[in-house]
Amino acid sequence: MTLTLNHFSVRTLDVESTRYFYVDVLGLTVGPRPAFPFPGLWLYRGDHGQAANAVVHVIGMDPNDPVGLKSYLGERDVSSLSGSGAVDHIAFFADGLADMLAHLKAQGVTPRERTVPSIGLHQLFLDDPNGVVIELNYPAAEKQAVDAAV
16 A cells, blocks of 8 residues: 555635735645535645645635535534644645745745754744644755855
8 A cells, every 4th residue: 555645634714814824935826626515725736737736725614604614524613723733743845945935034934944964854844824833844955055155
């Protein structure tokens, strides 16, 4: 059996702030989404013609009309919608560290940075608007190049 990560989903009361974070901060794009009986977005990392590229599914919770979501995915207490629960963080491989650092600075986002020399990764940690921790993994050589340019 082979397993690969398909996507992760975030339930939120604030679809627009969540869209902003994943699109304007991380660079994903809004693409096609099935006509589910609740609000939401599918956010893609590439070609919108490939559903497997929809790596983040935003599930909108409408407190004024919860029936569609409850019947499709089940009920979730609104008070449980902060952070990532038992899941500590979600990680992506990335490239273009210098550009991302400049972009985050322009957006007013300060990442938490770590380098793991033993596996050659430089990591950025960000919090989405729902408190979910997102990790971006860059080749450590990119961090060395950024430091050398300063």
